[in-house]
Amino acid sequence: MTTPRLGPVRRVAVLADVHGNVPALLAVLDDVHAAGADLIVFPGDLTWGPEPQTTLDLILELGSKAVCVRGNADRAVVELARGEREHTRPRDPWMPAQHTPEAVEFLAALPLNVVIDIEGLGAVRFCHGSPRDDTECVTPQTSTERFAELSEGVDEQVIVTGHTHLQFDRLIAGRRSVNPGSVGLPYHLGMPGTAYWALLGPDVRLRETRYDVQEAVDRCRMTGDPSGDAIVGLLLNPPTPDEIIADAETRVFAD
Template sequence: MAVLHGPRPDEPPTPVLGPVERVAVLSDVHANIPALRAVLSERDVASADLVVFCGDLTWGPEPEETVSLVGELGSRAVFVRGNADRAVLELAAGDRPRERPRDAWMPGRHSPEALDLLSRFHFNVVVDVVGLGPVRFCHGSPRGDTEVITPETPEARFADLMSGHPESTLVSGHTHLQFDRRVGDRRSVNPGSVGLAFHDGEAGTAMWALLGPDVSPRRTPFDVADAVLRAWDAGDPSAEVMERMMTTPPTVAEVVAHAEERVFSD
């Protein structure tokens, strides 16, 4: 049986913020600096009341540079904890076996200040957005950071994972797929990935979303050649994987089939 990896035992109550008029949602940055810079320079991100990050912020080639960039947002930045953010903390504390290429490398790429930032990420966040009402933000699902939600998640499973949560709109990350769909009487939204978008379009595309008064999926081009070079220059043990995912991303159909078969993916 899959482990949900839900809230920590000492997790404070889910923050409830707002009302606000505009929320920019950025997810799965994966420490891709060229992509992050491109999205942060977008006018609608710069002017948003809040910028919500839906997890997996620093698990990538340039964690410290990523923390520095999001730090410039000040109090406008709101952070949700992803499975990769949790992994960094577990590895740094010696609470997780080092099995993958990045596992031994990643903790040393995070300063104590960066680790402290990750430790303060929320499991879920609710923001009252004008035009949408209360919106719940998570990484995987409201009950676990490795649960996958896709454009084809069955209505019964979606209703189950939303059980106990009254919000009519859920924004999740984790799958790196951008979508906006109705599931019964609710709305399931994924802004897509800033740093490693999985899609059928052109390489070098960062995906995000603007909320308020409706949901507006957005795409921003970035210099993919620069991102690839920076991954190799950083000495990232997964630079080859990053290059492949950025230059020839998995298709939507491939990701959906894989995710829905597994339901949970770390």
């Protein structure tokens, strides 16, 4: 699939790993609109959560202002809907049934990478896991050697990833590695009800938005999501960044 290239633009908001958390998404979008972003990039894992279709509807309402990248969970929805993936968890038959056929086709058409020319930063590459694989885990402790390997052949000096639900901004292997954190299911030390995102241009600004986590919990429990109890646990008592980093760096790839 050809990598879409957009820009130049002044300011880009980055909202990764929404995971079907509608209250968090709505709160962040309010802050994004106030910040005057020209584009809103969603680096994957849009709908795999309690309210998949509502989440996608909100993103589609943004029209051409929204730029979406494929995450491994988006790919999973498509594979499950098309019978290309075996059901191994209770959520597997439930999740694709929450998407319209049009939603499945939208997710199926998402690119693995998008490049946007941003004022002050130049060309920035957006992906979910890494430029080469939507399941690769990039963390604040990813080695110089592995980062050089996963970015081989990539021209852009700024690479924005998601997937690990950890917010960070670091220089590594001669490049800038940025993760905006997760909007809908962050792994963090902050208060429950904190959504994480980033604003790019002319520099990188890591942002946080408070939202009503009890509303998210209540809505999750009303949906019938088979993984609802686990999601509520992660919203109210998430794993720490150190726990996630240790696990991710051991596995490297996680679907």
